[in-house]
Amino acid sequence: MVEPSLIRAAREGDREALITLLREIETHVYRTAYYLVGNEQDAMDAAQEALIRIYTKIGSYEEKAQFKTWVQRIVTNICIDKFRRNKPTVSIEEHEMVFEGRDSVEGEVMAAYAAKDIREAIDRLPEHHRAVVVLRYLQDFSYNEIADSLDLPLNTVKSYLFRARQQLQVLLRDYQKGGVRG
Amino acid sequence: MNCQEVMEYMQRELDGDLTEFESAKAREHIRQCAECAAMFERLKRLSAELESLPKVTPPISLVDAILPKLDEIDRVKAAASADAGAAELAGSAGSPARTAPRRRNNRFSLRILSGVVAAGVVAGIFFATYDPDRLSDSFSGDRAAKESASSGSSEPMLMMDAAADSTDAQDGSDVSMKESFHLTEVRDQSGQAMESSPGSAGRSGDSATDADAGSGEGDVRMAPPAVLQGVNGGIESPEDDVQMGVAGFTEEPAFGPVESVSPDGSYIAVFSESRVIIYDRDGNTRFESEERQGSIAAMGWSEDGAFFRYEIRREDGAGEIYRINPADGTETKE
Numbered sequence: 001m002v003e004p005s006l007i008r009a010a011r012e013g014d015r016e017a018l019i020t021l022l023r024e025i026e027t028h029v030y031r032t033a034y035y036l037v038g039n040e041q042d043a044m045d046a047a048q049e050a051l052i053r054i055y056t057k058i059g060s061y062e063e064k065a066q067f068k069t070w071v072q073r074i075v076t077n078i079c080i081d082k083f084r085r086n087k088p089t090v091s092i093e094e095h096e097m098v099f100e101g102r103d104s105v106e107g108e109v110m111a112a113y114a115a116k117d118i119r120e121a122i123d124r125l126p127e128h129h130r131a132v133v134v135l136r137y138l139q140d141f142s143y144n145e146i147a148d149s150l151d152l153p154l155n156t157v158k159s160y161l162f163r164a165r166q167q168l169q170v171l172l173r174d175y176q177k178g179g180v181r182g
Numbered sequence: 183m184n185c186q187e188v189m190e191y192m193q194r195e196l197d198g199d200l201t202e203f204e205s206a207k208a209r210e211h212i213r214q215c216a217e218c219a220a221m222f223e224r225l226k227r228l229s230a231e232l233e234s235l236p237k238v239t240p241p242i243s244l245v246d247a248i249l250p251k252l253d254e255i256d257r258v259k260a261a262a263s264a265d266a267g268a269a270e271l272a273g274s275a276g277s278p279a280r281t282a283p284r285r286r287n288n289r290f291s292l293r294i295l296s297g298v299v300a301a302g303v304v305a306g307i308f309f310a311t312y313d314p315d316r317l318s319d320s321f322s323g324d325r326a327a328k329e330s331a332s333s334g335s336s337e338p339m340l341m342m343d344a345a346a347d348s349t350d351a352q353d354g355s356d357v358s359m360k361e362s363f364h365l366t367e368v369r370d371q372s373g374q375a376m377e378s379s380p381g382s383a384g385r386s387g388d389s390a391t392d393a394d395a396g397s398g399e400g401d402v403r404m405a406p407p408a409v410l411q412g413v414n415g416g417i418e419s420p421e422d423d424v425q426m427g428v429a430g431f432t433e434e435p436a437f438g439p440v441e442s443v444s445p446d447g448s449y450i451a452v453f454s455e456s457r458v459i460i461y462d463r464d465g466n467t468r469f470e471s472e473e474r475q476g477s478i479a480a481m482g483w484s485e486d487g488a489f490f491r492y493e494i495r496r497e498d499g500a501g502e503i504y505r506i507n508p509a510d511g512t513e514t515k516e
Contacts (some may be wrong), residue, residue, distance in 0.1 A: 006309075026244045027240065031237065035235070051244055051248055055248075057257065118231050125268070137232040137233055147431065158194075161197075162193040169224045
């Protein structure tokens with residue numbers, strides 16, 4: 001939780017305060033970027049871009065919004081933008097097929113690397129589903145905070161989160177059965 | 183309660199979103215339904231796995247890494263307020279603009295500076311590469327320049343973001359696109375804008391708001407230091423004629439980012455690092471071209487904002503014209 005007085009000082013042009021503020025949030029910014037773009041180098045680039053944008057845009061932050069959701073909005077926007085450039089968006093229905101395909105070939109390997117594959121599975125979620133999962137579990141955001149950050153209606157946030165978890169548990173069920181689909 | 187309803191309850195339970203009553207109802211169903219019980223176990227385990235994902239931290243301090251860039255941003259801002267100070271001194275004492283809040287002045291003058299930069303870059307490009315035979319009349323940037331030159335129309339097709347803003351700020355005053363290509367004239371007009379009329383304090387506030395709305399989430403875009411220096415030289419010695427600035431630009435092959443806002447303000451096209459990127463009002467990338475070999479010779483929006491066209495001049499002198507449709511994110515070579 002960032003001190004409101006620090007945010008206010010930063011908004012009013014106190015450069016030292018603004019730098020201190022950036023230092024306090026850089027880990028949060030990086031963590032979201034890391035799980036959204038899926039690798040360290042891109043996460044560094046995206047997080048730095050986000051911090052620079054926060055530095056130049058701090059004057060446009062309005063106190064009626066939560067600072068942490070404003071920050072996460074900036075970093076998710078940048079990451080989703082970057083992600084779009086690298087990989088085409090796929091629908092969540094297509095993932096079911098991807099999982100089944102992998103399952104038949106690599107089922108046993110996957111069972112041994114469950115935790116790692118959860119991350120890979122997150123990587124394969126459509127970008128907004130992934131963003132919802134990341135904000136829920138890596139930033140510990142509430143439904144409302146996620147909705148504010150991603151500019152999505154509350155019901156959409158729930159539906160994305162539920163569908164993402166349902167998709168991910170299909171994978172988990174396969175691990176539990178030792179890679180054999182029931 | 184059916185299994186599907188229970189599924190949603192289980193999901194909400196993971197987020198601590200159920201009331202005591204709802205939770206009891208879900209438990210009751212789960213006790214009787216093996217399938218839902220198994221599902222709930224898996225969901226709980228998944229949720230626990232997600233909660234224990236590594237809390238990664240950056241390998242190095244990101245703030246330290248960007249400090250040089252932040253300093254550069256500050257230098258541009260400082261140069262902008264120095265320019266604002268000069269403009270204020272040039273204006274009549276007691277001008278209403280001087281009573282406007284400091285921050286507003288800074289923002290306004292930053293736009294003026296970027297206007298000067300942009301106009302200077304355009305001037306450089308046009309002076310360096312302008313060739314009436316190469317560009318057809320239908321090319322909008324060229325046409326706009328011709329139209330405004332002949333009629334003094336204040337509807338410039340070729341907009342350079344802040345350059346366009348500073349003409350907007352003058353509200354129907356007689357600004358032709360031709361004039362805004364001249365570094366010194368832009369500067370003079372900017373000075374006028376600062377001191378202009380009795381209502382100018384309010385108006386500069388308004389125009390700042392307009393500019394924000396128009397450029398959306400646009401970044402502060404930095405020109406390379408060499409280009410900035412050239413421009414600054416022009417500002418500090420207004421007696422130098424435009425040719426000085428232009429010469430500086432033509433010697434510098436790596437142009438800073440060049441921007442053009444669509445007529446309705448929905449998109450901004452940026453030519454940077456050899457490619458054209460179209461952003462929408464919210465700063466989302468709508469289109470990114472491939473890397474182009476050569477310099478940008480001209481660019482402009484169609485009147486309805488549906489297409490963005492630009493010409494690349496290759497080193498061998500050959501020109502290529504491309505047309506981007508930002509709505510569907512496609513590009514065609516003409």
